Amino acid sequence: MQTEIIWVPPTVALLGGYLLGSIPFGLLLTRFAGAGDLRQVGSGNIGATNVLRTGRRGLAAATLLLDLIKGSVAVLLAEWLAPGLGVLAAAGAFVGHCYPIWLRFRGGKGVATLMGVVLALHWPAGLVYAAVWLALLALVRISSVAGIAAAVSAPVAAAFMNRFDLVLLLLALALIVLWKHGENIERLLAGTEPRIGSKHK
Numbered sequence: 001m002q003t004e005i006i007w008v009p010p011t012v013a014l015l016g017g018y019l020l021g022s023i024p025f026g027l028l029l030t031r032f033a034g035a036g037d038l039r040q041v042g043s044g045n046i047g048a049t050n051v052l053r054t055g056r057r058g059l060a061a062a063t064l065l066l067d068l069i070k071g072s073v074a075v076l077l078a079e080w081l082a083p084g085l086g087v088l089a090a091a092g093a094f095v096g097h098c099y100p101i102w103l104r105f106r107g108g109k110g111v112a113t114l115m116g117v118v119l120a121l122h123w124p125a126g127l128v129y130a131a132v133w134l135a136l137l138a139l140v141r142i143s144s145v146a147g148i149a150a151a152v153s154a155p156v157a158a159a160f161m162n163r164f165d166l167v168l169l170l171l172a173l174a175l176i177v178l179w180k181h182g183e184n185i186e187r188l189l190a191g192t193e194p195r196i197g198s199k200h201k
Contacts, residue, residue, distance in 0.1 A: 013085035017074040017092025021113060022100035025066040026051045029059050039106075047108035049143040052196070064112050067097065071116025079120075087169055090117040094173050098180060109180040111147035114173055118154050121166055128157040141195040144184035151177035 026046040030038045035054045038046055042053035048064035071093045078089030097113040099105040115133065119126030133150035137143065155170040178185075187193035 017089030018096035021093030021096025026063040067112035068116035071113040072120040075120035125157040
């Protein structure tokens, strides 16, 4: 029995990934749970770290998990429909999270979604990403430090594992993470970046 091959245009994989990645789970969960508009809390970011500032740890954990899952699902779905287009869906999902059209392109910083993307593209590099992220969260308890370091580890791990086909993509996404953390980097240099659990000024 011959397997039918489904042809999916690259633009569909890119746009589909973007639409999936642009779902603002943090904003939706806090609103449905009666925690208010997340954009008016703490840093105004829609990611899990800012959800934690509402005092709802369960919502923060759910946001992190869903943001991660949407990145993985976008890649895996694209690869299932059309092998080879996972990288386009990955880029779309990440950009969708960081710059969602529904929120006037003001989205999250992409750390959790990038982890989901890396796990789906090459799970060993994804495990390195997770290890760096969790280790630094435990050691320094500064979300931005852990997130930036984890993002940078992705292209490095891919290169060491001879996945040079992923290095440029992961490097580009890591640079976007750095760009999105511009204010955090300024606070780190000034010594005023808050630790997890402290109140954001």
